[in-house]
Amino acid sequence: MLTEQFSMIAFTAALEPLRLANRAAGRKLYEWHLYSADGLTAEASNGVRVNVEQSFRDAPNMDAVVVCAGVDVQLIDHRDLISVVRRLTKSGAAPGAVCTGTYVLAKAGLLDGYRCTIHWENRPGIRADFPDLDIGEELFEIDRDRFTCAGGVAAADMMLSLIKRDHGETVSSAVTDQLIHHRIREASERQRMDLRTRLGVADPKLLRVISLMERSIERVLTIEEFARSVALSPRQLERLFLKHLGSSPNRHYIKIRLDHACQLLRQTRMPILDVGMASGFSSASYFSQSYSDHFGHSPSSERKAAV
Template sequence: MLTNYFSMIAFSAAIEPLRLANRVARTPLYVWRLFSDDGIGAEASNGVRVSVEGKFAAARGMDAVVVCSGVDVQSIDHRGLVATLQRLDKNGVTLGAVCTGAYVLARAGLLDGYRSTIHWENRAGMQAEFPELDIGQDLFEIDRNRFTCAGGVAAADMMLSLIKRDHGEAISAAVTDQLIHHRIREASERQRIDLRTRLGIADPKLLRVISLMERSIEQPLTITAFAQSVALSNRQLERLFWKHLGYPPSRHYLKIRLEHASQLLRQTRLPILEVAIASGFNSGSYFSQSYVEFFGRSPSAERKLLAG
């Protein structure tokens, strides 16, 4: 099931292991069919258009269905796809998703009571819209008759795990070798590269503080609390930030919270004041002022830009 602006890399990473499994086994272990909203094709986020064999409603006679979506998933009308997924679920079809396809399953009410995951950039928005769901941060989740993954090349790891489960380690290992993938990553491995690599810093105390900052968004901590968490004075922590990042800890913490707010503005319909509160701002005016200073436009202008 391809929505418009689906992720091409997630789509390819999901399909290719199945093709290679057939090749390695010398028998058709898997057969797949593609569907879209208009029944003609779907355009990926990179502009490439993929042809399909029919509309979502034509999907029948399958053991499993995978929803592949991508950017701006929350702004697309998924009514036709949702109805199809709900029908397939009643018929006992296993349901899966790659990248932001998990959002579509959630909108259809088909992740209730299941563990799931989604791309790290979309997790905050999805959790805000569906607070009752158990949305993790793993590469992929396989929970009974549901499977979801973070997207990108994590789709390959999930499919390789499913191939291993269904057809054995020898076939999955041969497919992994064909992909030059070296190993199947565990579901529980992190989505994002570690802070040391992402920020290009190695100081352990600085890394611990930044990690704590990223986990303390809605209820912000004081700079004193961060300094005490690594047995430093405020002045020592300030020096660390200036030395390695070129600005004070308060600036970095504000950056983390504003980037979180930007994700919520782009991915949810939450009122701007609720976005501010969820990002650790008690004042709507201070939030708007900070947002303008950081991004060059107001939160309301951000929303209008996305709507346009």
């Protein structure tokens, strides 16, 4: 099921392992059919159009239904797709999602009581819209007959894991080799690069503080508390940030919180004041000024651009 602006890399990463599994086995283990809202084409976020066979509404009963979404998933009207996915699931199809397709399954109520995951960039938004959802940070989640993944090449790891479960290690290993993927990553492996690689720094105390900053967004900690967590004085912590990142601890911390706020503004309908509070800003004026200083435009402009 391809929504408008679906992720091309997630789509192909999910589909190609199935094709290669057929090739490795020398027989048809899987077959697939493509559907879109209009039954003609679906346009990916990279502008490439993919021909489909039928519309969502025309989809017959099947063994599994996979929703492939992408950018701005929360802005699209998914009513027809949700109705069809509910119908197919009720008829025995295993519901799955790649990339932000998890949002559609959550909106359909098909992930209640199940573990799931989504791309790290979309986690703040889906948590805000579905606070009771059991959503983790894994590359992919296979919980009974529900399967979701973080998008990108994580879709390949999820499909390889499903192939291994259904047809054994010989087939899955042959597919992995064909993909030049070297190994099937475990579901529990992290989505994002570790901080050391992402920031290009190796100082363990600096990395511990930044990790704590990323976990302390709504409940803001003081620079003194961060320094104390790694047995440094605030002045020593300041020098550490300036040496490795060219920025003060406070400025780096505010950037983390503002990036979080940006995702909430783009992905949810939360009131702007609530977005600010959820990002650790105690007043609307302070949030608006900080946001404008960092991004060059106001939170309300960000929200309007996302609609």
